[in-house]
Amino acid sequence: ILNVEQSPQSLHVQEGDSTNFTCSFPSSNFYALHWYRWETAKSPEALFVMTLNGDEKKKGRISATLNTKEGYSYLYIKGSQPEDSATYLCASLGGGSNYKLTFGKGTLLTVNP
Amino acid sequence: DAGVIQSPRHEVTEMGQEVTLRCKPISGHDYLFWYRQTMMRGLELLIYFNNNVPIDDSGMPEDRFSAKMPNASFSTLKIQPSEPRDSAVYFCASSLYRGDSPLHFGNGTRLTVT
Numbered sequence: 001i002l003n004v005e006q007s008p009q010s011l012h013v014q015e016g017d018s019t020n021f022t023c024s025f026p027s028s029n030f031y032a033l034h035w036y037r038w039e040t041a042k043s044p045e046a047l048f049v050m051t052l053n054g055d056e057k058k059k060g061r062i063s064a065t066l067n068t069k070e071g072y073s074y075l076y077i078k079g080s081q082p083e084d085s086a087t088y089l090c091a092s093l094g095g096g097s098n099y100k101l102t103f104g105k106g107t108l109l110t111v112n113p
Numbered sequence: 114d115a116g117v118i119q120s121p122r123h124e125v126t127e128m129g130q131e132v133t134l135r136c137k138p139i140s141g142h143d144y145l146f147w148y149r150q151t152m153m154r155g156l157e158l159l160i161y162f163n164n165n166v167p168i169d170d171s172g173m174p175e176d177r178f179s180a181k182m183p184n185a186s187f188s189t190l191k192i193q194p195s196e197p198r199d200s201a202v203y204f205c206a207s208s209l210y211r212g213d214s215p216l217h218f219g220n221g222t223r224l225t226v227t
Contacts, residue, residue, distance in 0.1 A: 032212040043204065044156075046215030089156070098169055099144060099211040105155040 004092045006104035013080050014112050020076045021107040023090035027071030034091040034101060035064055035075055044089055047075075080111040119205050119219035127227055131193040134222045136205030137186055143209065146216065147180055147190050150202040159203075162188065195226045 005024045013019050025033060032051045036044040048057040053068040061078045077084055087106040093099065118137040126132055138145045147159040160170040165182045173180070177196070182188040192199055202223050206216040 034215060036216075043218035043220050044216075046217070049213055049215050051213060093212055099161065099163070100158055100169055101146075101216065102158075103156040 004090060004102050004104040006088075006090060006107050008107060009105070010108040010110070012110045012112060015080060015082060017080050017111075018076065018078045019080055019109065020074050021088060021109075023073045023075070023092075023104055025071050025073070025090070025092035025102075025104075026094065027068060029094045029096065030068045030071070030092070031095040032093040033066055033068075033073050034093070035073070036089040036091070038087040038089055038106065040086070047088075075107075077109070080109075082111045082113050085109055085111045117205055117207050117217050117219035119203075119222050121222060122220060123223045123225075125225045125227065126195055128196055129194045130226075131191065132195045132199075132224060132226075134190040134203050134205075134224070136188045136190070136219060138188070138205070138207030139217055140186065141209070142207035142217070143185075144207060144211065145182060145188050146206045146208075147188070148204040148206065150204060150221070156204070159190070192224075195224075197226045200224055200226050 007022050034049050035047040037047050038044040048064045050066040055066045057064050063076045066073045087108045089106045091101040091103040093101050120135045143164050146161040148156050150156050159172045160180045162182045180190045202221045204218050204221045206218045208214045208216050
């Protein structure tokens with residue numbers, strides 16, 4: 001994988017459903033994986049920064065896991081609420097001296113009440 | 114802290130005009146990034162600075178784009194001359210240090226070139 005890829009592109013769920021989406025990134029020369037939440041008409045806000053293989057982070061009903069060997073991360077939302085509706089972006093940072101985060105195109109989540 | 118401050122929020126200009134976008138990073142952050150958001154390409158990194166020094170400008174589309182950071186609290190992105198294909202949302206972001214620290218984004222400047 002050369003780029004950061006996110007799937008699905010969009011997702012519609014009902015309030016109360018749990019959901020998850022995927023971020024795939026280059027596994028070679030990995031340094032860090034970022035997740036951001038981007039609401040319409042606002043700017044992206046950081047959810048998690050993860051660096052260690054097997055790492056799992058949690059913030060309220062949202063959690064994320066990281067597999068650096070195979071190059072993927074999952075974002076989980078438990079009991080989705082309408083206010084969770086947003087685009088979820090992941091971004092990968094390789095090692096070395098260049099601090100160049102590469103963003104995926106995001107997963108657009110819509111939670112219907 | 115007021116967060117990353119960008120101005121203007123919206124800019125409408127005619128093709129050929131010069132456009133200047135401004136950014137004030139969070140105090141104490143030593144990295145500053147300029148991103149462009151389009152439907153086709155998503156969020157693209159244009160250029161980033163570390164301690165006011167440009168480190169990587171390989172994302173700057175062409176010579177019409179230039180960016181400066183004269184001091185730790187101010188950066189500009191200039192497009193001269195502007196073209197309709199430059200229409201996009203331009204985000205500035207800052208962070209404390211590489212990798213382990215998240216980016217803090219400004220509210221963006223929506224640029225429309227007619």
